[in-house]
Amino acid sequence: MRRYLGLSYVGSTSALGVAFCCVLPMVMTLLGMGGSWLAVFGKVAGVSYHVLAVSTVLVVAPWLVAHRRGALARLRWWLAGSTAMTVLAWVMVLTESRINDYLIRQM
Numbered sequence: 001m002r003r004y005l006g007l008s009y010v011g012s013t014s015a016l017g018v019a020f021c022c023v024l025p026m027v028m029t030l031l032g033m034g035g036s037w038l039a040v041f042g043k044v045a046g047v048s049y050h051v052l053a054v055s056t057v058l059v060v061a062p063w064l065v066a067h068r069r070g071a072l073a074r075l076r077w078w079l080a081g082s083t084a085m086t087v088l089a090w091v092m093v094l095t096e097s098r099i100n101d102y103l104i105r106q107m
Helices: 001-029 036-046 047-071 072-094 097-107
Strands: none
Touching: 001 036, 001 047, 001 072, 001 097, 036 047, 047 072, 072 097
């Protein structure tokens, strides 16, 4: 079961990384740390939905395995943490334009 929990957190962390890649360049520009190297984030943004889909599968699988093995009660909080990170990543990616518009207004 630890392997599934580990995969769940790897998926959640990668989902957050992909979600931040879309907002992070704007924040760094706002802070004066912009540059041509920020174009690297564009390549990551192109595959963001694919990475989020895979991470969602990596989060759902441990829930199903824990439920099937009867370990859901003792692993619920661990699984809830990875689920919350993945949901946050989805929210960030789906509201990316609103977040970036807000950051542009702050410039």
